Amino acid sequence: MKYLLLLISIFCILFSCSNENRTPNISNDFESLGHWAPNTTQLVTGDAHTGKYSCMVDSNNIYSLTYKGTLKESFNKAISKIEAGVWIKSKNANAKGTLVITIEDTQGVKKYWKGFDTTTLAGDTWTYLHGETEDLSNSNLTASDQLFIFFNNTSKEEILIDDFEIFFTQ
Numbered sequence: 144m145k146y147l148l149l150l151i152s153i154f155c156i157l158f159s160c161s162n163e164n165r166t167p168n169i170s171n172d173f174e175s176l177g178h179w180a181p182n183t184t185q186l187v188t189g190d191a192h193t194g195k196y197s198c199m200v201d202s203n204n205i206y207s208l209t210y211k212g213t214l215k216e217s218f219n220k221a222i223s224k225i226e227a228g229v230w231i232k233s234k235n236a237n238a239k240g241t242l243v244i245t246i247e248d249t250q251g252v253k254k255y256w257k258g259f260d261t262t263t264l265a266g267d268t269w270t271y272l273h274g275e276t277e278d279l280s281n282s283n284l285t286a287s288d289q290l291f292i293f294f295n296n297t298s299k300e301e302i303l304i305d306d307f308e309i310f311f312t313q
């Protein structure tokens with residue numbers, strides 16, 4: 144029994160619990176923009192997690208390029224959970240920020256907000272920041288509500304982000 148539980152745990156770590164084995168419903172590697180707010184001055188070259196471009200957030204642009212779409216065009220099914228992930232990197236030890244998932248009604252009134260803070264970023268390593276909502280089944284969300292997902296640089300230090308991923312659970 145003990146070995147069975149161990150095997151299940153290993154399987155979970157290797158497969159089910161890893162985003163790398165799931166296909167996101169929405170993603171952006173910043174090589175093209177699609178539904179993401181088009182502030183192209185934030186696209187930089189020279190250091191990217193994948194491809195040629197990443198998105199820079201600093202004291203001039205504290206918000207990253209932002210995913211914006213109605214819940215209908217984003218998933219088109221009832222949503223119980225939203226997960227978001229992004230790869231981030233900064234060489235400054237004081238750099239920090241928050242990955243934000245927020246939902247507004249058609250009048251711009253906030254119905255939901257949740258932020259996920261970075262841990263230490265300093266160095267040359269890309270770090271994956273991931274967050275997920277609690278159960279949204281009883282949040283009175285409607286198909287016309289607007290979903291926004293972005294990274295907020297709360298430190299004003301230069302941070303690069305790349306490869307946004309968004310997952311929806313029905």
Ligand SMILES: [Ca+2]
Nearest residue numbers: 172193194196
């Ligand atoms: Ca890229």
